[in-house]
Amino acid sequence: MEILTDYILQFGDLNKQQTDLIASKAKKLDLHKDDYFSEAGKIPKQVGFILEGVFRFCYYNNKGEEITNYFVEEGNFVVDYQKFHTQVIASEYIQAVTDCKILAFSRKDWEDILNTIVGWDKIEAKIYQKCMTQAIERRSPLVSEDATTRYLSFMEEFPKLINRIPLSYVASYLGITQQSLSRVRKNIR
Incomplete structure (x- = not known):
């Protein structure tokens, strides 16, 4: 409380x-x-x-x-x-x-x-x-950014969430497909 x-x-x-x-x-x-x-x-x-x-x-x-x-x-x-x-x-x-x-x-x-x-x-x-x-x-920033920048912004804004929520929800939030998100994540590593 x-x-x-x-x-x-x-x-x-x-x-x-x-x-x-x-x-x-x-x-x-x-x-x-x-x-x-x-x-x-x-x-x-x-x-x-x-x-x-x-x-x-x-x-x-x-x-x-x-x-x-x-x-x-x-x-x-x-x-x-x-x-x-x-x-x-x-x-x-x-x-x-x-x-x-x-x-x-x-x-x-x-x-x-x-x-x-x-x-x-x-x-x-x-x-x-x-x-x-x-x-x-x-x-607001997600509207004008490319997929990689959106994902990096997401990680910065929600640092504790990335390992707690399904990637399908992250992809949906970012406005990209799960396949695109997988490529972005692979390229960042």
């Missing part, structure tokens, strides 16, 4: 009573590799804080191909925030890439925190802004 508290305190000041309230609302949840935390076609019901493991955001394009859009690892929140916040049907899946341990907050518990802690809306907005900024910074 301390890791969650430390993370939240980066974005605003809370007293012990407030952090205890947040802790009381969190439910420990274990997800196995390939389990979904949130599914396309459904309204997201939870916010999660990752204690262990890696999640990916993915969707299917108009050709039915699975596209990995983003990875989130431990020490971060995982949620389709826009859809959770507005209670709209999600268009992406959030899937456990590894076995994961998270602290999960139901919609009701998240709203209880919002309605009880003065200034939580500002903290929440800062957390969301940080998550969005990270996502944009990690994705």
Whole structure:
């Protein structure tokens, strides 16, 4: 729970009573590799804080191909925030890439925190802004780079992930085929 508290305190000041309230609302949840935390076609019901493991955001394009859009690892929140916040049907899946341990907050518990802690809306907005900024910074360069540069950027941005996630997900995230990724990896060695 301390890791969650430390993370939240980066974005605003809370007293012990407030952090205890947040802790009381969190439910420990274990997800196995390939389990979904949130599914396309459904309204997201939870916010999660990752204690262990890696999640990916993915969707299917108009050709039915699975596209990995983003990875989130431990020490971060995982949620389709826009859809959770507005209670709209999600268009992406959030899937456990590894076995994961998270602290999960139901919609009701998240709203209880919002309605009880003065200034939580500002903290929440800062957390969301940080998550969005990270996502944009990690994705934007990939659009204009060649495959080798994209892979090197991926390794720099996600140094702990390369040996933890399937290469098919890495290739999908980079927008290249697995064969191309194999060639890139071979040429780098």
